[in-house]
Amino acid sequence: MQARQLLLTAASMTLALSLAPLTLTADERLKHDGEFMVDGMIFGMPEARVFEEDYDGPPVVGETMTALPHLAPLTHEGNKTHEVRLDTFAQKIEVANGKTFNAWTFGGTVPGPTLHVREGDRVVFTMKNRSDEMVSVTEPVPGGSPFFSQLNENNYLKTEPAVSPMPHSMDFHSGTVAADDKWRTIPPGQSIEFEWVANYPGVFMYHCGTPSVLMHTAMGQYGAVVVSPKEGYDTDDQVDREYVIVQSEYYLRKHGDEYRYDHTAAMNRNPSQVVFNGHVNALNSEPLRANAGERVRLYLMNAGPNDTSSFHVIGAIFDRVWYEGNRENEWRGMQTVLLGASNSAVVEFIVPEEGSYKLVDHEFADAERGAAGTLIAGPRRQ
Amino acid sequence: MRTTRLASLSTALIVCISSQAGISSDRAVRIDGGTFIQPVLLDENQRTLEMESFYLDRAQVSNSDFLDFIQQYPNWRRDQAPGLFRDADYLKHWPEPDALGDGVAGADRPLTRVSWYAARAYCQAQGGRLPSMDEWEYASARQRTLTGQSDDDYADALFAWYSNPGAETLAAVGQGEAGPLGVHDLHGLVLEWVEDFELLLTMGDQTDLLNGSCGDTARMMPEFDAAHYATFLRYQSRSNYSPRTTTTTLGFRCAYDPEDMK
Numbered sequence: 001m002q003a004r005q006l007l008l009t010a011a012s013m014t015l016a017l018s019l020a021p022l023t024l025t026a027d028e029r030l031k032h033d034g035e036f037m038v039d040g041m042i043f044g045m046p047e048a049r050v051f052e053e054d055y056d057g058p059p060v061v062g063e064t065m066t067a068l069p070h071l072a073p074l075t076h077e078g079n080k081t082h083e084v085r086l087d088t089f090a091q092k093i094e095v096a097n098g099k100t101f102n103a104w105t106f107g108g109t110v111p112g113p114t115l116h117v118r119e120g121d122r123v124v125f126t127m128k129n130r131s132d133e134m135v136s137v138t139e140p141v142p143g144g145s146p147f148f149s150q151l152n153e154n155n156y157l158k159t160e161p162a163v164s165p166m167p168h169s170m171d172f173h174s175g176t177v178a179a180d181d182k183w184r185t186i187p188p189g190q191s192i193e194f195e196w197v198a199n200y201p202g203v204f205m206y207h208c209g210t211p212s213v214l215m216h217t218a219m220g221q222y223g224a225v226v227v228s229p230k231e232g233y234d235t236d237d238q239v240d241r242e243y244v245i246v247q248s249e250y251y252l253r254k255h256g257d258e259y260r261y262d263h264t265a266a267m268n269r270n271p272s273q274v275v276f277n278g279h280v281n282a283l284n285s286e287p288l289r290a291n292a293g294e295r296v297r298l299y300l301m302n303a304g305p306n307d308t309s310s311f312h313v314i315g316a317i318f319d320r321v322w323y324e325g326n327r328e329n330e331w332r333g334m335q336t337v338l339l340g341a342s343n344s345a346v347v348e349f350i351v352p353e354e355g356s357y358k359l360v361d362h363e364f365a366d367a368e369r370g371a372a373g374t375l376i377a378g379p380r381r382q
Numbered sequence: 383m384r385t386t387r388l389a390s391l392s393t394a395l396i397v398c399i400s401s402q403a404g405i406s407s408d409r410a411v412r413i414d415g416g417t418f419i420q421p422v423l424l425d426e427n428q429r430t431l432e433m434e435s436f437y438l439d440r441a442q443v444s445n446s447d448f449l450d451f452i453q454q455y456p457n458w459r460r461d462q463a464p465g466l467f468r469d470a471d472y473l474k475h476w477p478e479p480d481a482l483g484d485g486v487a488g489a490d491r492p493l494t495r496v497s498w499y500a501a502r503a504y505c506q507a508q509g510g511r512l513p514s515m516d517e518w519e520y521a522s523a524r525q526r527t528l529t530g531q532s533d534d535d536y537a538d539a540l541f542a543w544y545s546n547p548g549a550e551t552l553a554a555v556g557q558g559e560a561g562p563l564g565v566h567d568l569h570g571l572v573l574e575w576v577e578d579f580e581l582l583l584t585m586g587d588q589t590d591l592l593n594g595s596c597g598d599t600a601r602m603m604p605e606f607d608a609a610h611y612a613t614f615l616r617y618q619s620r621s622n623y624s625p626r627t628t629t630t631t632l633g634f635r636c637a638y639d640p641e642d643m644k
Binding site: 054104132134211219258267 | 469470534544546547612614615619622624
């Protein structure tokens with residue numbers, strides 16, 4: 001299904017290429033006074049706007065905002081402007097069986113939703129700091145993104161609204177801007193709006209950059225942006241399955257009846273859990289699916305906040321690896337991909353035969369703490 | 383600068399300052415002056431200050447305290463206070479602009495959802511003022527010294543509270559153990575406004591040109607233990623409030639100069 005969509009997209013792109021030039025002129029791509037182009041990339045975004053709004057609508061808005069491990073297909077040709085909202089607020093979540101804590105989140109989950117855009121796309125981003133509101137992400141949300149229905153189908157974090165007022169900010173590694181302007185901190189009750197252009201393809205982290213940045217990220221404020229290359233990857237028309245995996249660490253300690261952030265453990269890089277997609281069981285209770293002979297593509301992001309990941313699939317070899325997700329950085333035949341905190345890769349492997357394949361951080365102390373998941377492969381389909 | 387101008391304007395909303403003959407010592411306790419080593423570095427230098435004696439409210443201002451105030455100064459009611467001096471959530475948890483309710487809106491609960499402008503107007507009407515950041519932090523440091531609370535216990539308690547402040551179920555004011563200073567709940571109930579809350583890290587008046595972004599912790603910490611991190615997080619978070627901000631975990635108490643006391 002996904003492969004067919006990709007093929008159709010590729011076909012329509014080829015058609016479009018043959019009919020009309022897709023390359024826009026500078027005048028068409030520049031939107032505001034002060035913007036300029038260098039090497040075809042756009043810089044000089046307008047100043048961020050900080051304001052107050054009476055908004056209690058869906059906290060995640062954007063048609064390509066999805067819950068992990070999904071990735072929304074890009075249905076547009078060329079470049080477009082995405083209107084995206086990702087509010088920040090607290091949420092009680094489960095990270096391992098019976099272990100819950102009040103997380104600081106983007107969009108209500110840890111990691112937050114994945115945003116998918118194309119290289120050259122523009123993002124108009126809005127975030128309200130709703131950390132002193134009870135915000136639910138499990139009720140039906142008209143006008144919300146696919147994130148909500150996907151979360152409802154598999155709410156493995158068992159999210160519950162919580163209140164934890166705190167100033168926060170948003171730092172998109174996918175944006176090239178002056179951080180003191182766009183990534184500025186806003187208090188509870190305020191909103192910020194700013195723009196960025198996805199100048200580089202790849203898989204990028206987003207996170208809260210407010211000091212202590214260690215605490216804010218360890219409390220759960222991070223997620224991934226996938227920027228697909230404008231030329232695509234060479235194997236686009238062969239890919240059968242696509243999944244997004246974000247690795248990260250929790251530093252929790254029992255405090256009364258609950259678990260809370262342990263700053264000493266975070267400073268000592270001694271995580272209580274290391275997880276894929278926010279929960280030690282996220283990719284086991286709902287394993288990834290594929291069939292023998294299929295090409296599986298994983299968009300990997302190591303959010304940290306502290307540790308490296310030696311990502312490995314037991315029984316498979318990565319046919320292709322694009323480090324950071326840039327098609328210029330291609331490796332072949334890799335057994336393991338080493339990702340520092342905030343590094344990423346797009347990896348592909350061919351599923352050898354029917355069976356079960358473990359995804360692990362091959363730094364085994366971290367696999368033992370939860371950085372493990374499963375891909376179950378069905379029989380070969382001709 | 384902008385804040386200062388607006389602050390004097392907001393003061394004008396107190397039409398006449400009540401002519402109290404002095405503050406009762408039942409309400410406030412004397413904090414003796416002494417030496418205060420600031421726990422966060424400014425301008426790369428550790429600063430040691432000689433603090434003057436001052437008086438500090440034993441407990442945070444409660445909902446009923448503030449109800450008394452707005453009955454006297456109705457232009458600070460939520461339906462009358464100018465938007466310049468508060469955000470849209472000001473006193474939102476009260477069922478009516480001049481009526482208290484249950485839970486966090488109960489009479490004995492700490493006042494929250496109050497802006498810095500409203501807090502300082504309240505203290506002024508009592509014949510006092512908001513404590514300075516150094517005064518508040520000095521009281522906190524003295525209390526830690528006198529109780530002998532270990533750095534680790536202090537850090538544990540603060541990080542647990544910051545990450546899970548229990549804003550939905552606040553206890554009544556003045557219920558936590560007062561400690562040797564006679565001051566209740568400096569930590570663990572609500573955060574508190576101070577007069578110069580923007581002094582550190584703010585972009586508003588460019589006190590710190592690097593504006594306290596990601597990775598600025600180390601250059602502002604004289605020690606890298608958990609206790610200093612816990613304290614730094616309070617300085618940092620305070621710096622990021624706007625004077626119009628109102629939240630569910632932010633209240634205040636007032637300070638007084640010795641000559642204003644009975």
